[in-house]
Amino acid sequence: EAGVAQSPRYKIIEKRQSVAFWCNPISGHATLYWYQQILGQGPKLLIQFQNNGVVDDSQLPKDRFSAERLKGVDSTLKIQPAKLEDSAVYLCASSLRRAGGLEQFFGPGTRLTVL
Amino acid sequence: KQEVTQIPAALSVPEGENLVLNCSFTDSAIYNLQWFRQDPGKGLTSLLLIQSSQREQTSGRLNASLDKSSGRSTLYIAASQPGDSATYLCAVREGGSEKLVFGKGTKLTVNP
Numbered sequence: 001e002a003g004v005a006q007s008p009r010y011k012i013i014e015k016r017q018s019v020a021f022w023c024n025p026i027s028g029h030a031t032l033y034w035y036q037q038i039l040g041q042g043p044k045l046l047i048q049f050q051n052n053g054v055v056d057d058s059q060l061p062k063d064r065f066s067a068e069r070l071k072g073v074d075s076t077l078k079i080q081p082a083k084l085e086d087s088a089v090y091l092c093a094s095s096l097r098r099a100g101g102l103e104q105f106f107g108p109g110t111r112l113t114v115l
Numbered sequence: 116k117q118e119v120t121q122i123p124a125a126l127s128v129p130e131g132e133n134l135v136l137n138c139s140f141t142d143s144a145i146y147n148l149q150w151f152r153q154d155p156g157k158g159l160t161s162l163l164l165i166q167s168s169q170r171e172q173t174s175g176r177l178n179a180s181l182d183k184s185s186g187r188s189t190l191y192i193a194a195s196q197p198g199d200s201a202t203y204l205c206a207v208r209e210g211g212s213e214k215l216v217f218g219k220g221t222k223l224t225v226n227p
Contacts (some may be wrong), residue, residue: 004158031213042119042204042217043159056214091158095213102213103149106159 002026004107006092012113018080021110025073025094031055033104034067034077035091043091049075079112087114117142121205121218128195129226136190136221138205143186149215150179150190151204159204163190167210195225 005024013019025032031050035043046065048056051072060067064083069075079086089109095102118141128134138148147166151159163172163179165188171180178191192199202222206215 006158040219042206042219043215044217045214048213056212093159102147102208103161103164104215105161106151108158111156 004092004094004105006090006107006110008110009108010111010113012115013082014115015084016081018078019082019112020076020078021090021092021112023075023077023092023107025075025092026096026105029094029096029105030072031095032069032075033093033095034075035093037089037091037109039088046077082112082114084114087112117145117207117209117216119205119207119216119218121203121221123221124219125222125224127224127226130195130197132195132225133191133193134195134223136192136203136205136223138188138190138218140186140188140207140216142209143183144210145183146208146210146212148179148181148188149206149208150177150188151206153202153204153220155201162203192223195223197225197227199223199225 033048034046037043046060047067049069052069067077091109093104093106095104120139122137149164150162165172165181176193181188202220204220206217
């Protein structure tokens with residue numbers, strides 16, 4: 001079974017520039033999550049999709065961050081304009097409801113550096 | 116607001132030692148608790164998932180326990196190996212939500 005795919009793996013941009021990240025979840029997983037992980041911290045949920053609808057975006061800085069999940073499969077997360085404090089790893093995850101409960105599976109992440 | 120704390124922040128042990136990583140959470144109304152491993156520059160790998168009704172889960176040399184009423188979980192690693200070196204993250208899923216709340220992790224180094 002293929003895992004969660006993300007691209008690019010690394011991105012370096014200057015502040016005030018725009019950047020976009022892409023995620024392809026595990027086939028058949030209806031729920032997709034974007035997390036932000038700042039160095040030395042645990043991941044923090046930015047947005048959760050159920051199919052192509054937003055379930056939770058309460059921690060998404062909506063003045064600069066946006067995300068979409070067209071057709072309920074792939075997703076993109078965009079930052080416009082980027083700030084220095086956006087430097088972090090952006091993790092995408094998808095989840096499957098098993099007999100033992102809901103389990104999230106994570107992609108390798110995109111490491112963003114804002115200069 | 117749920118807060119998850121992991122102690123210690125870093126741990127260095129000689130190969131072969133048994134060790135315990137600790138996780139505590141402030142709100143006991145959780146749905147489940149999940150332990151993850153994160154290697155440098157990599158994403159998170161799920162190790163164990165414990166439902167709120169369970170007391171422990173085992174996978175190979177790993178054993179995770181959950182005491183929901185006291186807001187604590189431990190991850191026990193038996194006969195540690197250098198390949199176990201990584202950051203271990205604890206996350207709780209709150210009841211009525213699918214959001215995971217993470218701790219900051221424990222960075223484990225197993226020395227040959």
